[in-house]
Amino acid sequence: MFNLNSITDIPPFSLSKREKSELYIEALYELTKHHYSHCPQYSKILDTLGFDSTIKHTVEDIPFIPVRLFKDYELLSVERSEIVKTMASSGTTGQSVSRIFLDRITAANQVKVLVKIVSNFTGTKRLPMLIIDTKSAIKDRNLFSARGAGILGFSMLGYDVTYALDEDMQLDLDVISAFCNKYKNENVLIFGFTYMVWEFFYKKLAELGKQITLENGILIHGGGWKKLSEQAVDNDTFKRLLKNVCRINRVCNYYGMVEQTGSIFMECENGYLHSSIFSDVIMRRTDFSVCDMHEAGLVQLVSLLPLSYPGHIILSEDIGEIIGEDDCSCGRLGKYFRVLGRIENTELRGCSDTYASRI
Template sequence: MIPIPDIFNISTQKQFEKIALKVFRFQHENNQVYQDFCNHLKVDSRKVKSLQQIPFLPIAFFKSHEVLSNSNPVQTIFTSSGTTGQITSKHLVTNLSIYEESYLKAFSQFYGDIENYVVLALLPSYLEREGSSLIYMVDDLIKKTNNPESGFYLHNYDALIQKLELLEKQGQNTILIGVTYALLNLLEIQKFKLKNTIIMETGGMKGKRKEIIREELHQQLSNGFGINAIHSEYGMTELLSQAYSLGNGVFECPNWMQILIRDTEDALTYVENGKTGGINVIDLANVNSCSFIATQDLGKLNSNKTFEVLGRFDNSDIRGCNLMVL
């Protein structure tokens, strides 16, 4: 078994690489789906000596396979959202305490003590279905604030407006985590001039509004809430860690998560910093599933290891589809 505490105590790149290679070997040995994928690529696990040599499992495997690295009982199954009839991803989680430690430590790394905040959540699309890992995290963050003012809002925008105005008057540090289209709906009812509130957008329009580019979206949100920067959370059903942007769409990972950018024409090679490509995620908290995931997001990596999300592949953009047929 991998010593979990090491993952959350990483402080150097050398440590990260050492533990990532250890996790790779563990998962190659214990995760049959991942091992089959590596074998399909003719990868000899004994010859993998760097992060760039580790195979990244296409995220679509979570729609068709049980991606597990141990035989422990499944504690919960996180599922992705999807339109009717769509196949959704299923992330089987055998140790929820790792997920809890991951999001609590990441929040602390970027925002400090959770008890310093009131957390408000405007996440209707997520609340209206079962199995959302985001709802699990935000619900726990709300409880951890130990503040009765924290809570969820579904479609009750008027109550949320009153709450935001009350907390502003009290000078209370507040975080409003909202799905993008619901934040825009809120601003159609009321504009704000917030001084003590962080707006964190997560997810897209969920089919409720026309998608717009990030710069335009953040400008609309900044103007509507009367603030300078919009924060964002980058996470997904198939991961147990999140990256955060404190503004300008530039994301930073917690110490146990890293991003690599693959070539869109050749999934097994990488592009230089600043070039656009497919986002590969190393999430060491995902030790009991797969820590090496090739997403369908497009992005670019900066020299300081921060990254930007620029969009998504459409189906015609995904190269090497023969890798998906295992």
């Protein structure tokens, strides 16, 4: 069985195309065999497709499963008694949600890999942390899904974790000011979901005419962009207007989903999302053939983390474009890409977009 610990000491963006391909042929062979042997629904899919899991394949040739399948079925590759945590994707009232079942190994690997990837951007030293959310997000069982998991996961990268919003989702200026004053000469880490940062942090500060000082901070944010797109706010506008209210210079978007928690794709200094040694990305046409470089297609995500459920190769409902591989000027190896949007008639499901639909 593939052991993730065999690569956790390798820098997360250090494998060339050839090296990564060799790793993935072996790792995905083992993972696919494992899920085929232990998840009846997954084995039926592969059998129906006539796929032979006993021989090694390239990543492009191993069948993917649509991310929507996790909404319709409980997919497990371990005994139910081994499950220690069940994750739910974001979903508005009335929508079905994905349920992801984690055993101890998978849950631990998710945290380990998340820290490994993000530390490549923030540094290995833990930083004072400001979270643009309310503490109730990790207490309220109705809110504790991908949102709560994201907060808890990223909190591992910081200390003196401080919440910028009170229990009523109002900006707590006293708390924020105290945090800024306490760490005015230090680097700090800020985390929040995209819509939350925009709606409850930026817009409130702009409305009040307030400016705070977070120029030594790095903001990491992720989640749905749909609500911001409706307000004609793109990534560049988001960064520019945030700087107006808090002087922040480093803003880093990430792309990921609860079906592959941990192996997220971080935005580099050039504005591109990067795959790490723990993940890969493929774009597919509507006939599911592989897109060429710079050709927009459906985003297929590959992760080496899922052991307790067959989520190692999934087809998302997003549209993206691969820009290049191993040659980004930021110096990180691996594929780098952009997410362009979602396929039409797809449910609104990003963490931040989901909260927006509730208010």
